Amino acid sequence: MKTLPEPPAAVPAPADVPLTAEELQLGARNHAMPLEMLAIDRSPAGMHYLLIHFDVPVIDAGSWRLRIGGAVRRPLEFTLAQLQAREQRTLAVTLECAGNGRSLLKPRPIGQPWLHGGVGTAEWTGTPLAPLLEEAGVEPDAVDIVFTGADRGIQGGEEQDYARSLPVSEALSPDVLLAYAMNGAPLPPQHGFPVRLVVPGWYGMASVKWLAGIEARTRPFTGFQQIQSYCYKTDETDPGEPVTRMKVRALMVPPGIPDFLTRHRLVDSGPVLLHGRAWSGRAPIQRVQVAVDGVWSDARLDAPEGEFAWRGWSFHWQAEPGEHELMCRAVDALVRIQPQEPEWNWLGMGNNAVQKMAVTVRTAR
DSSP: OOOOOOOOOOOOOOOOOOOOHHHHHHHHHSSSOOGGGGGGGSOTTTTTOOOOOSSSOOOTTOOEEEEESBSOOOOOOOOHHHHHHHHOOEEEEEEEEETGGGGGSSSSSOOOOSSSOEEEEEEEEEESHHHHHHHHHOTTTTOEEEEEEEEEEEEEEEEEEEEEEEEHHHHOOOOOOOEETTTTTTGGGTTTTTTEEETTTTTTGGOOEEEEEEEEESSSSOOOOHHSSSSSSSTTTTTOEEBBBBEEEEEEOSSEOOTTTTOEEEEEEEEEEEEEEEOOOSSSSSEEEEEETTEEEEOOEEEOOTTTSSSEEEEEEOOOOOOEEEEEEEEEEOOOOOOOOOOTTTTTOOOOOEEEEEEEEOOOO
């Protein structure tokens, strides 16, 4: 059997911090995908993870306009109907919040208190962005394309519209969409109606919702969400490295039945089919392994469902009575592997440590 590479060592961290009332409020406004939804190929709109930075804007589709300007030769403006009349593509895309797994870090960084469920896979329908940028004629000295949403608020003491940028080369990818439909239906308000950006392979912060404007810039964009909020930092003063593409990851459908409060799993002894999904924003999934009480074995991979969608996997476990720990991990084609323990950072970004699940197996009745 081929030996897997050693994952990076975890960064030691001090004691945990208590959950704050503000984080409980965030947790009530936003929501995770229940892990049992890993059993289906596409996440229904109401089950797909959701993160809303400020307020959901109420937008009239008839009066909505999308403007493309800045360092372009010909500024453009589009109605929703005009975008819908252009070339149409539908892509299955897995989106994961960059902070998914934040609450599993110690000490726990303050923020949206994600465990594992900040993920989902939907079919997004829209028109490719690249032809619009080509029609507008992005100037040769442009370096960033800035995407601004209609949601506005205060973060880090700064009043702002939610805005993110992509390098021109990334924005011109043929797979970046201006999406107006999700799973065959118009975008729900919470998912960016009437139009949102979808950037396959990148963490979800890049896929700006409630899109209001697109601007080419000749200098790097330095907005709050670009250089302060979504970075890998060692401490508060570290400028950090920007968060970009999703790290390799596998998650498991919790087997058996749960305890209501703790979600601890109860499974009957005998054959148990373990299954889940795996994804990576940089390369196709090459391998998934499952560990039962620390012993790793290869899982079976399903056929790929598209270049940007998660990949199913399964593993047959002969469950013996007693207490057990299950884990799963993925490896992509670049031989990137999940670490055994979380890699701590100040903002709690990109935690792709292996999923661990305690299971009690009872004698089959």
